[in-house]
Amino acid sequence: MRNTFINQLLASAKEDKSILLITGDLGYGVVDHFADELPEQFLNFGINEQSMMGAAAGLASKGFKPFVYSIGNFPTFRCLEQIRNDVCHMNLDVCIVALGAGFSYGTAGYSHHLVEDISALSALPNLNIYSPADTLEVELVFPTILANCGPRYLRLGKxxxxxxxxxxxxxxxxxxILSGSSKLAVVTTGNIISEVILALKxxxxExxxxxxxxxxxxxxxxxxxxxxxxxxxxVEEHLLRGGFGSIILELLSNSNCNLTRIGISSLSSEINGSQQFLRRNYGLDSVAITQLVRQEFAAIEC
Structure with missing residues (x-):
């Protein structure tokens, strides 16, 4: 997903000189191509996320279109006050890009587990959230992100x-949508969809x-x-409280539909490992999803 995003951003930035890519201590690997081709539109602020976000807001106020790109929790929680005050309340044209949604950086520990961001950011004013599942959805949603003005948040897999x-x-x-039963739907966001597809294969x-x-x-x-x-x-690779399922639950508050949520009940700082290990540990893998789907169909038949 990150390569697809950077490639699309680069192509757009070549046509629009107001587009800037701003990173915090990145510039090795995936963003090198952008920096080499458009050095005047690339800024690396180092480990200084609060200033990076404040500067992005200032640049947006002068007509630039900054995309602030960093790993996991660093462009979100480390500068949450700047996002709230400088970007969202001012309704400025800044796109925050967080790499490593969910447990993508699982072995790096809980400091890199991006599983609370929707809870924190969805309450902020004027902010649109984008959470593509794969490279195809990045391609589909990127024109919308580019066309929309105001605060935007894009969460990507690794x-x-x-x-x-x-x-x-x-x-x-x-x-x-992948069509199936008219009685039961699985609604999901982000790359956890790979577990959903595996669970249903x-x-x-019928x-x-x-x-x-x-x-x-x-x-x-x-x-x-x-x-x-x-x-x-x-199904979400995120905390249940205030997450994607909570948003769906709120939207369906006047509906008679029965809603069951799969997500993380509480995050433990002591449990680390690969993304697959953590999904299995928190009951987010295909085995857990398969079991719940069978239970839900059984409930429908009753």
């Missing part, structure tokens, strides 16, 4: 996701839930209230 949603059909901006067509992938949270307000399923499962 890489290697491929084109998981290739068989999905886009039904609204930032919302794609052996289900027969007992395979519809899968809904959400890459643009702003589209939920118009789409989710119209969904008509008996039961919905939300």
């Amino acid at each position: 890489g290697g996701e491929g084109r998981i949603t290739e068989k999905f059909k886009q039904v609204a901006s930032g919302i794609s 052996d289900f027969s067509p 007992f395979r839930p519809t899968v809904i992938s959400v890459s643009d949270f702003n589209s939920l307000k118009g789409y989710i209230p119209e969904i008509e399923f008996d039961r919905i499962i939300t």
